[in-house]
Amino acid sequence: MKPFVLDHADSPDAALAALDAGATAIAGGTNLVDLMKLELATPEKLVSIRRTGLDEISADGDGLMIGALVSNADCAAHRRVREGWPLLAKAILAGASPQLRNRATTGGNLCQRTRCGYFYDSTQACNKREPGSGCAAREGFNRIHAVLGTSDQCIATYPGDMAVAMLALDAVVMTEGPYGPRRIPLAMFHRMPGDEPSRDNVLEAGELITAVRLPAPTGGVQVYRKVRDRASYAFALVSVAVDLAMEEGRIARCALAFGSLGTVPWRDRAVENVLIGEKPTPALFAQAAEVLLKDAQGFGENDFKIPLAARALAATLHEATQTGKA
């Protein structure tokens, strides 16, 4: 690990001042410490934001404000989250291990880096790690990589689960920064690689996530299905989050988000529009999958994700619409 100076911020303002002076924020450290050990992240200054007081979950009108420092475990264990936004609790509990969820935070989880093997191997070309060096994944071992939202420069996925549920729930990322507070819809938070894959999200230099806001509970049926290589403690190959409501045998409302399928947590309103107002049938689910995957592009080892996503979508919709009938 490269040497660094570590300071501790005791308030959001102190954290912002440190960020303004060029420090990198550290919270749980479950991703950043690992990246520092591998010298893929080499901050000269770190500021711990653990004691900034941003670790509360509180009501915000009909919605919920989840502080950036709330651990994944505490969020998933919180009574209001479990009752009002079960999709979020389910997605969090599907991710990582209990030990990691105890330490990982809400804000940090949104900022976690990809798990692309070439990103972690400094002897390999990776535009995300070293802009301009190329992308070894396109022609390499790319079983876990994205089939949607890729570019010539990068095909890495955003690997998390929590953000996928938040995307389906219309969450908003609350930030403070040099230009004042921002409310960034989660759908606009993560960046597709384009020609600048080193930037995973739209946070500006000096900007700090303070909370994630969930709008009022929808009361819908919420299902999170995660397909992975082992039953627990593994990243998704494909995951599907759905929040839907049935009325008189038809899908009245539907929000869908997908994980590890695209370069960012993926939501496509055209897919939801195929489903809304219709009776749930296998043919309808197949039609929705066709719309979802019309621009999907595999790179060899990850070709299987395209039919897998179609099947995972159908299975998730089947479960949610059967439950919703009751």
Place this chain on the structure above:
Amino acid sequence: MAATTLTARVNGADRPLPADARRTLLDWLREDLGLTGTKKGCDHGQCGACTVIVDGRRINSCLSLAHLHEGDTIETIESIGTADALAPLQKAFVAHDGFQCGYCTPGQICSAKAMMQEFAEGWASAVSEDVAARPEFSTDELRERMSGNLCRCGAYSNIIAAIEEVMATQAQPGRAGA
């Protein structure tokens, strides 16, 4: 920078944090404090051998910096039992052959102890039927909740049997727990 006087409470005693900010919690415990019961497996948060309990919660000590734990209360395997006075979980691991090489065992025991607390507090898991309800105890729940601890020898079935026995005992009023 002058030697730090910042401390963390480790197994009941205040210990000065290391001079080097790069020290992970794991390396501080093992190399500086000589608490070598906590093991370094993968050193990347993928195996759980380094599991310790911080402020009542299990974490991977390899993925944290010692300096992030000023004022925290840390429990390692050394505080859970001794060779002469084994804790219930340790006795059960022996009785059920919950290991072969034993390298993952301290992490398994620290993890199981904190897991039992999480379960007692009604935390749901990925296999819970209803995430909003207090979960029912089952072997599937136990497997899911212990998935953060890998066992290279594959002693999983005996590890689960050992923990199940302790949890069943604890469920009876008046019996000592872990």
